[in-house]
Amino acid sequence: MKVQKTKKPWGHELLFARTKDYVGKILVISKGEELSLQYHEQKEESIYVAQGKLEVEIRDETVVLSQGQNLHIPPGTRHRFKALEDSEIFEVSTPHLEDVVRLKDRYGRI
Numbered sequence: 001m002k003v004q005k006t007k008k009p010w011g012h013e014l015l016f017a018r019t020k021d022y023v024g025k026i027l028v029i030s031k032g033e034e035l036s037l038q039y040h041e042q043k044e045e046s047i048y049v050a051q052g053k054l055e056v057e058i059r060d061e062t063v064v065l066s067q068g069q070n071l072h073i074p075p076g077t078r079h080r081f082k083a084l085e086d087s088e089i090f091e092v093s094t095p096h097l098e099d100v101v102r103l104k105d106r107y108g109r110i
Contacts, residue, residue, distance in 0.1 A: 052087025
């Protein structure tokens, strides 16, 4: 497949793999920007911080992930990523790309 680049208000994502079983993305998040506070009903994902530093709100706690650290996010887990530095995140997930329930969004997306 050809890599698909999608511009986002927080940076952009590169979709580099999509099969019936999994999806691979690279999220490029600009310093100070954040993704939605969200959860997924079916989607399960794992992330790896390839570059930068993230503040991750997950469940009822906040953790900081730096380059080389990873995190697994099961379905139903409330989470949000905020870039403390320009960051590049590798994400591998189940193929449920439309499965996003946004609870809060800085950019007014529903």
